[in-house]
Amino acid sequence: MTDIRAYLRGLDVFAGELPAFDPDAAPDRPETLFVDWLTTAVEAGVREPHAMTLSTIGTDGTPSARVLILKNVDAHGWQFAAHGSSPKGRDLAGHPAVALTFYWSQQARQVRVRGPVEPASAQDSAADFLARSAGSRAEASTGRQSRPLEDRQTLDLATKQALERIAEQPDLVIPEWTLYTVRAEQVEFWQADKQRKHTRLRYERHGDTWTRGQLWP
Template identity: 75%
Template sequence: MAGIGTAGTGTTDVRQYLRGLAVFAGDLPDFDPDAAPDRPEALFLDWLTGAVEAGVREPHAMTLSTVGADGTPSARALLLKNVDRHGWQFAANAASPKGRDLAANPVAALSFYWPQQARQIRVTGPVAPEPAGNSAADFLARPPGSRAEAVAGRQSQPLHDVRELERATELALERVEREPGLVVPEWTLYTVRAERVEFWQADKQRRHTRLCYLREGAEGEGWTRGRLWP
């Protein structure tokens, strides 16, 4: 196989290489927007179940996008913790870069993409921290190794010696084992109260199906939905 490089180097041109990669391969699921439920979380759970049954790996993994105090956007992948009529939940250390972003600008966008089904879901809205008890319960439900990583702290700080990381992790795990009820105070469960949720189903002929839910009503508990152009 030819390597990837720039034009004129004797290797495959990157643009040509990317255009040659397959997209929307295999059989794709059907999606009838007219039969969609009234609330977006119901459709999300239906699609999530379908993704699990189709063998999609880590379908609860999503991209969280935030905006810092200086207006710089940032994105990273993490796991969905829960979804119900109140919103979509994820957890993070409030002292981490994403936690600081949310303190400065409490809004976020979530995106899910399941390539085996060529389905994408986009969620946007304001973000609020859950009560401390809910955050503590989420922390204690994590595996010991995950809790130890959070106890060790220093997320996103420069790492000059991997041995320092190994030692800090060992000490943190020992502490977690000694103190099974230990909770990192900064650990926070966040809820995105969606204002807009879009479901996107790809089509091999690029006649993609897009269904958008928008929150409405005096109390903000109702939804309208409609199709969008591809």
């Protein structure tokens, strides 16, 4: 039987050449640095570089995490979308604050975003829904995410019916679909170092301005 502890310790980390990161030369705003790191990950061939872990808190106080796709980032915040009646939608209704985590292994870089969440307007949420693929809209329109599934045939039939409905009503928008904006209060950039002298730079919001400072590894 494999010794998992030894197996895990034997796996390589921070392999290859790591990029340089000078926190003193960082821009004034975190979204600017984030876009720079994101595009660097894209150019390096990172798969799904816009994938992020969304962490929420349930009404019972239990944390929950799952991977979603980032929809946009600008001076207003980081955006993602979800069905309002899904588990994450219910979490956000009861506790409208989240943490986002991005990790790009080729660069050994991590970005952590924390802050309150605000739902976008119905118009903006509808535009996001209509920009999704037909299959994605069909899945979301069933409104059954995370519910128990009897068998695969039930899923196949529901998907087929939903796709037919989307084809007949191409402008169909489900009212529960919501675009959310994370108005970040803290954003931390972490650059790994092979000697474990990792570089950490944290931005903190104060009204409409940001301060930044380094942290111990």
